[in-house]
Structure formats: structure tokens, C-alpha cells
Amino acid sequence: MTLKRQLLLVSLLALLLPWAGCEFIRETESALRNGQQQMLAGTARALASTMATRGNEYPPRLDLPLDSLASEQHYVHALATRPTIDGYFDDWLLDPNALSSMRGARGSIQLAMGSYGRMFYLYVDVDDLNVVYASAQTMILDDGPRYADRVSLISVDPPEPETQFVFAAEAPGAIISYRKDAFGFEPEPGISAHWQDVPGGYRLEAQIPLDLLGRNIGLVVGDTSSESERAIRSSSYSGRSPAPSVALSKSLTAAVAELAQPGMRILITDASGWRIAAGGELSAATTSESSENGWSNRIYDLLVEGGEAAESAEPDPSGRERQPYVTAAIAGREMASWFRGDDSGRAIVAVAAPVRNDGEVLGALIVQQGTDAILSLTNEGLARLINLTLIVTLLVAGALIGYASWLSRRIRHLSIAAEDALLNETLHAALPSALAVDEIGDLSRSFSNVLRQLGDYNAYLRSLASKLSHELRTPLAIVTSSLENLEHEELNTASAGYTARAREGADRLRRILSAMSEASRVEELMEHGDPESFDLRAVLASTVAAYRDVYKNREFKFETSLDKATVTGSPELLIQMLDKLADNAVDFSAPGDTIGLRLEADGSKLLLAVTNPGPPLPEKMRTQLFDSMVSVRGGENTRHLGLGLYVARLIAEGHGGSISAENVEGGVSFVIQLPAEDSR
Amino acid sequence: MAKRIAIIEDEAAIRDNYAAAFKREGYNVDAFDAREPALSAFDSRLPDLVVIDINLRDDIEGGFELCRELRARSADLPIIFLTARDSEFDAVSGLRLGADDYLTKDISLPHLMARVAALFRRLDAMQKPQAANSSIRRGDLAIDTERMTVHWRDQAVGLTLTEFWLVHVMARYPGHVKNRQQLMDAAQAVLDDNTITSHIKRIRRKFMAIDADFNAIETVYGMGYRWLSD
Numbered sequence: 001m002t003l004k005r006q007l008l009l010v011s012l013l014a015l016l017l018p019w020a021g022c023e024f025i026r027e028t029e030s031a032l033r034n035g036q037q038q039m040l041a042g043t044a045r046a047l048a049s050t051m052a053t054r055g056n057e058y059p060p061r062l063d064l065p066l067d068s069l070a071s072e073q074h075y076v077h078a079l080a081t082r083p084t085i086d087g088y089f090d091d092w093l094l095d096p097n098a099l100s101s102m103r104g105a106r107g108s109i110q111l112a113m114g115s116y117g118r119m120f121y122l123y124v125d126v127d128d129l130n131v132v133y134a135s136a137q138t139m140i141l142d143d144g145p146r147y148a149d150r151v152s153l154i155s156v157d158p159p160e161p162e163t164q165f166v167f168a169a170e171a172p173g174a175i176i177s178y179r180k181d182a183f184g185f186e187p188e189p190g191i192s193a194h195w196q197d198v199p200g201g202y203r204l205e206a207q208i209p210l211d212l213l214g215r216n217i218g219l220v221v222g223d224t225s226s227e228s229e230r231a232i233r234s235s236s237y238s239g240r241s242p243a244p245s246v247a248l249s250k251s252l253t254a255a256v257a258e259l260a261q262p263g264m265r266i267l268i269t270d271a272s273g274w275r276i277a278a279g280g281e282l283s284a285a286t287t288s289e290s291s292e293n294g295w296s297n298r299i300y301d302l303l304v305e306g307g308e309a310a311e312s313a314e315p316d317p318s319g320r321e322r323q324p325y326v327t328a329a330i331a332g333r334e335m336a337s338w339f340r341g342d343d344s345g346r347a348i349v350a351v352a353a354p355v356r357n358d359g360e361v362l363g364a365l366i367v368q369q370g371t372d373a374i375l376s377l378t379n380e381g382l383a384r385l386i387n388l389t390l391i392v393t394l395l396v397a398g399a400l401i402g403y404a405s406w407l408s409r410r411i412r413h414l415s416i417a418a419e420d421a422l423l424n425e426t427l428h429a430a431l432p433s434a435l436a437v438d439e440i441g442d443l444s445r446s447f448s449n450v451l452r453q454l455g456d457y458n459a460y461l462r463s464l465a466s467k468l469s470h471e472l473r474t475p476l477a478i479v480t481s482s483l484e485n486l487e488h489e490e491l492n493t494a495s496a497g498y499t500a501r502a503r504e505g506a507d508r509l510r511r512i513l514s515a516m517s518e519a520s521r522v523e524e525l526m527e528h529g530d531p532e533s534f535d536l537r538a539v540l541a542s543t544v545a546a547y548r549d550v551y552k553n554r555e556f557k558f559e560t561s562l563d564k565a566t567v568t569g570s571p572e573l574l575i576q577m578l579d580k581l582a583d584n585a586v587d588f589s590a591p592g593d594t595i596g597l598r599l600e601a602d603g604s605k606l607l608l609a610v611t612n613p614g615p616p617l618p619e620k621m622r623t624q625l626f627d628s629m630v631s632v633r634g635g636e637n638t639r640h641l642g643l644g645l646y647v648a649r650l651i652a653e654g655h656g657g658s659i660s661a662e663n664v665e666g667g668v669s670f671v672i673q674l675p676a677e678d679s680r
Numbered sequence: 681m682a683k684r685i686a687i688i689e690d691e692a693a694i695r696d697n698y699a700a701a702f703k704r705e706g707y708n709v710d711a712f713d714a715r716e717p718a719l720s721a722f723d724s725r726l727p728d729l730v731v732i733d734i735n736l737r738d739d740i741e742g743g744f745e746l747c748r749e750l751r752a753r754s755a756d757l758p759i760i761f762l763t764a765r766d767s768e769f770d771a772v773s774g775l776r777l778g779a780d781d782y783l784t785k786d787i788s789l790p791h792l793m794a795r796v797a798a799l800f801r802r803l804d805a806m807q808k809p810q811a812a813n814s815s816i817r818r819g820d821l822a823i824d825t826e827r828m829t830v831h832w833r834d835q836a837v838g839l840t841l842t843e844f845w846l847v848h849v850m851a852r853y854p855g856h857v858k859n860r861q862q863l864m865d866a867a868q869a870v871l872d873d874n875t876i877t878s879h880i881k882r883i884r885r886k887f888m889a890i891d892a893d894f895n896a897i898e899t900v901y902g903m904g905y906r907w908l909s910d
Contacts, residue, residue: 473764474691477785481697484789510786514872521874524768539901546902572877575901
């Protein structure tokens with residue numbers, strides 16, 4: 001990873017800033033909400049104790065398990081308008097969830113009960129694929145229209161006996177309903193009802209005067225598959241008689257409406273959670289603001305603690321409040337909850353307090369309040385925070401990127417300069433940032449130091465051979481002259497043999513020393529020699545002819561497309577260079593191989609390639625090959641000190657050219673590049 | 681009477697070896713290890729030939745100084761530099777001071793003896809009238825093998841012993857290419873490519889000082905050199 005990317009990553013730490021800000025906002029919001037909750041809880045407690053004084057308004061607590069009782073109770077919704085009796089539910093203006101359901105013989109049965117004015121309304125939707133209508137004859141039987149599909153409303157006002165209102169149709173449309181009680185079975189003119197056929201069943205809507213009904217209400221649906229069979233009964237209650245129905249208490253509702261402050265909603269439930277009073281409205285969400293700051297709200301929603309969905313704060317359409325905090329209050333425990341809208345971010349705080357009378361929980365009082373104040377405060381803070389941190393983050397990231405670019409540019413320059421110095425052997429050149437006081441300056445200085453030491457070392461290596469040969473020459477002269485004198489003494493055969501061997505050794509040593517000082521002599525010659533202009537082509541042709549004589553077990557091939565290749569320099573030295581390359585090529589090829597020499601023009605340069613078949617050069621040696629005392633030859637070939645190619649390089653460079661080695665297919669090619677004086 | 685050779689050499693082993701070799705050849709030898717004792721000895725009597733090392737102990741250029749002073753005392757005293765310093769610059773400096781030959785210490789004793797003998801022969805030849813049959817003529821070139829002198833267009837060319845031998849071997853059979861080995865044998869020395877190149881360059885330069893258009897020595901690239909006669 002580049003330095004720039006690393007610093008970019010580091011700059012991401014600036015994002016901790018908005019995170020911290022959000023934490024702060026969240027804390028603030030939570031503190032505000034808690035305050036509001038506590039305030040609301042006080043209100044709820046006060047209201048609950050007020051409401052407890054109206055103990056008689058609450059439905060009596062039944063000695064049944066709460067849930068099984070509630071499932072048998074019916075909630076009589078307070079309707080906003082008077083429904084038309086036509087078999088349609090939509091003019092009840094209730095949520096479809098307000099429909100409660102029970103199991104029928106052939107599917108489910110949906111039903112709803114409501115009241116408007118002095119009238120009770122019933123809506124039943126029965127799934128029945130085979131609707132059996134009553135016929136005129138069957139209507140007269142004592143318990144109603146036997147052998148026909150029918151709906152019965154059971155009403156009891158304990159300890160009175162039960163009354164049944166039976167709805168059965170001879171045909172779809174308005175139907176006559178019957179009343180069946182202790183006095184008999186007869187049509188009830190006060191009731192109007194409508195039977196509507198729908199695919200897969202039928203619907204019944206009925207209007208019954210409240211006076212006809214008792215407190216406990218139940219529903220029984222009879223289903224028959226033909227006129228000759230008894231109906232299968234489905235009942236909304238399990239006991240002998242239905243449970244009491246629940247409806248809004250008028251006096252409690254009125255009281256609550258008075259107590260509710262603007263923006264506050266108060267609900268009262270009975271001990272089963274049935275809503276018996278509701279008043280007040282939550283203030284409407286400020287939609288204009290939310291659309292304007294939609295993006296910040298969205299971020300806000302992401303960042304702040306989410307509550308329950310705001311919709312669930314609404315009164316339950318079924319009439320029974322089952323929120324956990326309400327259940328807790330019914331169990332005698334005051335509890336708070338809060339809600340948040342999806343879009344606006346508006347929070348609703350709610351508190352449920354138990355309504356107690358003589359230590360007995362009559363029900364629960366629920367107070368809800370919207371928190372626009374919190375929203376606007378946190379929203380504004382959030383917007384400012386986000387803008388600020390965005391700017392700060394961008395600034396920090398920008399600054400870091402700039403800084404990183406500057407740093408990496410310096411480091412890059414340094415590394416390029418160091419590589420250049422290494423490549424061009426200008427090891428004493430000054431590197432960039434050498435005067436800087438920071439770590440890059442230190443790096444540059446230590447780089448310079450390393451390069452300088454490397455340069456010194458290289459220079460030392462280069463001069464080592466000639467120095468060594470120089471120093472060894474005198475002791476060698478002592479040995480040689482001593483041996484030569486010894487040869488003039490009287491020697492026995494053994495001594496003569498030893499002397500001859502010593503002479504051989506000394507001769508070899510002399511040749512080695514002379515090879516070692518060759519480089520310095522070549523340098524000297526190039527420094528002092530006067531360059532001449534000559535045709536390299538002719539020189540090469542002549543030299544290659546000489547090689548054919550010297551190396552009789554190799555083929556030499558000289559190719560050129562040039563008519564003339566004029567070069568300035570010393571032909572003798574170039575031949576010496578060629579000698580080294582030819583010697584090298586012969587050493588690395590096998591008898592019978594062809595060593596190729598090729599002279600080509602490349603722009604203003606001449607390329608001379610000496611190619612021999614043989615083993616490839618080790619890749620890592622390719623550039624070092626031309627250094628002093630570097631050899632790729634195996635250990636057995638000791639007469640090579642690795643100076644030949646170094647001399648070749650000295651000569652090539654002394655002529656303003658260069659030398660390189662590359663592996664070609666099946667062999668090795670040494671290429672010398674020389675500046676041409678003119679070439680065609 | 682035996683010739684007297686002076687050796688000025690700071691390295692005792694070499695000095696003694698050379699002295700022994702010269703004595704074996706029948707020369708009288710005076711050996712010195714520094715400039716001053718040699719000069720004070722020469723005050724009373726000059727030797728017949730001097731072999732000088734350039735580097736005399738701490739006196740790095742002592743040999744050059746000695747050569748200059750000896751040349752001042754005698755114009756025809758044969759002086760040979762025998763040194764470990766093989767640089768072209770030193771060789772040129774030494775010869776410019778009037779030395780008759782500049783040898784590096786890797787020369788073998790027989791080669792050295794041959795040179796010394798040749799120098800004495802030349803000295804003797806100089807004192808005799810010129811012998812007619814000892815001269816070779818090749819166009820503008822005249823070689824006196826006895827006196828070891830070379831004339832180009834009747835002007836003397838001042839060659840060292842090595843240079844003379846090189847010219848002699850090439851000019852004896854004009855047109856024949858002489859390779860390195862042949863040149864080495866003729867010059868009684870072990871020469872590498874660069875030394876031969878240097879010698880040939882120096883010879884050419886000396887001829888060109890007389891005749892700017894001199895081009896009788898041809899380089900046969902990769903093979904050697906030959907003398908071209910018109």
C-alpha cells in the first residue's frame with residue numbers, strides 16, 4: 001500500500017468526530033426524552049388517581065383467566081358515522097384490523113360490532129361455499145329456521161335468560177330477523193338486516209336497537225350443507241353464556257377529553273386491556289421540515305437509537321391495547337415506552353399507569369405525547385454537526401493527502417536518484433533532501449553515505465588488481481631472478497626439476513599479475529592515446545580472419561549490412577576488447593560451434609554483437625558480469641580473475657559506448673554499443 | 681678489461697641477484713641501495729653502465745634524479761631503468777631523461793644480460809669506423825645493425841634498444857606481418873598487447889617527427905605489424 005493510501009486510511013479516523021457528535025446528540029436526546037417521560041409519568045399518575053374515583057365506570061373484573069376471557073369478549077366500537085345497512089363494511093370507517101375472527105365450520109368468520117347513537121350494529125362475514133337459504137316452510141320451527149345457514153346474536157343480561165336474534169335468508173338482500181326468547185319465536189320489526197352473497201360465502205349487516213340487548217353478547221353461526229341436515233354450530237363463546245361486551249364509557253371519555261392537553265393523547269383501558277376511554281390528539285408531525293431535511297433525518301434515523309414504530313402508538317384497531325407497557329400497567333406496574341416515526345424522526349413518549357381503587361387494578365391509563373421539541377433540537381444540532389464534521393473531515397483528509405503526496409514525492413525522488421546513482425555509478429552525487437532536517441533527510445544522508453562507501457569500495461576493487469600486481473611485482477622479481485641465478489649453479493636432477501617447476505609457477509604468477517594490471521594500462525592508454533578515425537568494418541574483418549587462425553576448432557562468422565562504419569578511437573583497444581569477448585565466447589562454447597559477429601547500425605549508434613552457443617548466463621550476474629573480479633566460470637578454471645570483461649567494458653565505455661550481455665536462444669550474446677562517426 | 685656496471689636498487693635481494701648475474705657474465709659490479717652513496721662513488725669514477733630503480737626507499741623519484749645527474753656528467757653513459765613501475769607515464773619520463781632503455785622488473789635475467797651486452801656492443805661500435813656491411817637500406821630507411829642506429833631520409837632517429845629491435849625485425853623482411861611473439865623474441869622482452877601498441881606508437885611518433893607523412897609501419901588488425909617499403 002502506498003504512503004498516500006495509508007495516510008488516507010488514517011484520515012478516516014476523522015470520522016470519529018461525527019461519531020462522537022452523534023453519541024452526544026443521542027445522549028442529549030435520551031436525556032430529554034427521559035425528562036419528558038418522567039413528567040408524563042407524573043401526569044399519568046395524577047390522572048390515574050383521578051380516574052380511580054370513577055370505579056363504577058369500569059367493567060367488572062371477571063374471575064376468569066384474563067386472556068381466555070378477553071378472547072370471548074366483544075368490543076363494541078364507537079362508530080363515527082351511521083352505517084348503511086347494505087352488507088358492506090367500508091362505511092363503518094374502521095380499520096380492517098378491527099374485524100375479529102372466530103373459527104367457522106367451513107373457514108373463518110370475521111365479525112365486528114359497533115354502536116352509533118342508540119343503535120347497535122353487527123357485521124359478519126362467513127366463508128361458506130354452499131350457502132343454504134331457508135324456505136318459507138322451515139321458518140316456522142320452534143328454534144328458528146332449521147336446516148338453513150344462519151347467524152344468531154345471543155344476548156344475556158344476567159340473571160335474565162338469554163335472548164337470541166336469528167338471521168337467516170330466504171334470498172339475498174334485506175331480510176327479516178327473528179327474536180327467540182322465553183316467550184317464543186317471532187319476527188322482530190325493530191331490527192333491519194341485509195344478507196349479501198359473495199363468492200365463497202355471505203355477509204350479514206344488521207342494525208339492532210341497543211335497548212333490545214343485554215350486557216353480555218355472543219355470536220353463533222349455523223352452517224348446513226343441505227335443507228335436510230342439521231346445522232353445525234360455531235359459537236364465539238365456550239361457556240354456557242357469552243361474556244360481557246365492552247364499549248367506550250361515555251362519562252370517562254368526556255372526562256378524559258377535558259383533561260387532555262394539546263398534543264397529548266389519553267387512553268383508559270379496563271383490566272383486560274379493552275379501551276374504554278380515549279381523548280386528545282397527538283400534534284401532527286411537521287411535514288414541511290421533514291421534507292426539507294430529509295437527508296439529515298435519514299442519517300439521524302441511522303444514528304440515533306430507534307424506538308418502536310410510531311404507528312404502534314396509535315390505539316389498537318381491535319379495541320384492545322396489548323402493548324407491553326400497557327400490559328405491565330394492568331399488572332400493576334407503571335411503565336414508559338417510546339415510539340419513533342419512520343420518516344420524520346419524531347418521537348412519541350408514552351407512559352401507562354395502573355388505575356387502582358382500594359388496591360385493585362381497575363385498568364390502565366395511558367398518556368402519550370409527541371416530542372417535536374426534541375426533534376427540532378436534535379435535528380438542528382445534527383445538521384450543524386454533520387456539516388461541520390464533513391468540512392473538517394474533508395480538510396483533514398485533503399491536508400493528509402497533500403502531505404502524503406509531498407512525502408511520497410520526496411521519497412520517490414530520493415529513491416529514483418539513488419537508483420540513478422547506482423546505475424550510472426555517480427556514487428558521489430548529492431541526493432535530494434540531503435539538507436532536510438527530518439527523517440527523509442536522514443534517509444537521504446545515510447543513502448549518500450552508503451552510496452559513497454559503495455563507490456569507494458568499487459573504486460578500491462577496481463584499483464585493487466593493479467595495486468596488487470604492482471606490489472607483487474618486486475617479490476616476484478626476487479623469486480624469478482633467484483631462480484634464474486640458481487639455474488646457473490650446479491644442480492642435481494631433482495633440484496633442476498624443482499627449479500623448473502618453480503620457474504613455471506613464477507611464470508604463471510607473472511602472467512596473472514600482468515592480467516591484473518591490464519585494466520589500469522588500458523585506462524592509461526585511453527587517457528593518453530590520441531584517437532583516430534577508422535573503419536570498424538575493415539578492422540573487424542581482419543580480426544575475425546585472425547581468430548580463424550588462432551581458434552581452429554571454432555567457426556567464426558562475420559556479418560554486416562553496412563558498407564562503412566567509421567569510429568573514432570583506438571582500433572588496437574577495440575581489438576583487445578574483441579579479443580576478450582572472443583576468448584570468452586570460445587571458452588563457453590564447444591568445439592565446432594559457430595561464433596557470430598554482427599555489426600549493425602542503430603540510428604547514430606553502431607551495435608556489435610558477439611554471439612556464442614552455450615549455457616545461459618545466470619540472471620543476477622548479467623549486470624555484475626562487467627565488474628572487476630567477477631566471473632561466472634566454475635572453480636576449476638582458475639586462470640580467469642574476472643578481469644577480461646571488465647577490461648572490455650572499460651574499452652567500450654572509453655569509446656563513449658556501452659556493453660551488455662543477454663541470453664539469446666541457445667546461447668549468449670554480448671552487445672557493444674558504440675557511437676558512429678557516420679554510418680550508412 | 682672488464683666493464684663496470686653500477687646497480688642502484690633498494691631491494692637487497694634483487695640487487696644481489698642482479699649483481700650475481702652480472703658477475704657471472706664477467707662484469708664488475710658496484711651495488712648501491714640509495715642515490716647519495718652512488719653519486720659519491722661516481723664522483724671518483726663513472727661506471728660503464730648504470731642500472732637504476734626509480735623508487736629508492738623513501739626517495740620515490742630518486743632514480744629519475746640520479747639519471748638526470750648522470751646524464752649531465754656523461755652524454756653516452758648507457759643508463760637502464762629497471763623498475764616495478766610499469767606505467768606509460770613513468771616510461772616516457774624515464775626515456776625523456778635520456779635513459780637508453782626502460783625495463784620492468786618482470787624481465788628475465790637472460791633478457792637483461794642480452795640488453796646489457798647489446799648496449800656495450802653499441803658503445804664499442806660507436807668508437808669504431810662504420811662498417812659497410814652492417815647496414816640495411818629499405819627505401820628511406822637505413823639501419824646500422826652494429827651501432828644500432830636508424831636513419832630515415834638520412835636523419836638519425838633516436839630509438840631505444842627495444843624500439844630499435846622492433847624496427848629491425850620488421851624492416852628486415854618488409855611486407856611480412858610480425859606477430860606479437862615474433863616481436864617479443866626480437867625485443868628480448870616479455871611484452872603484452874598494450875606494451876607493443878605503446879612501443880609502436882612511440883616509434884611512429886619518432887619517425888613522424890622527421891617525416892610527417894611517415895606510414896611505413898602498418899597495423900594488421902588482429903595479427904600484428906609489418907613494414908611497408910615503397
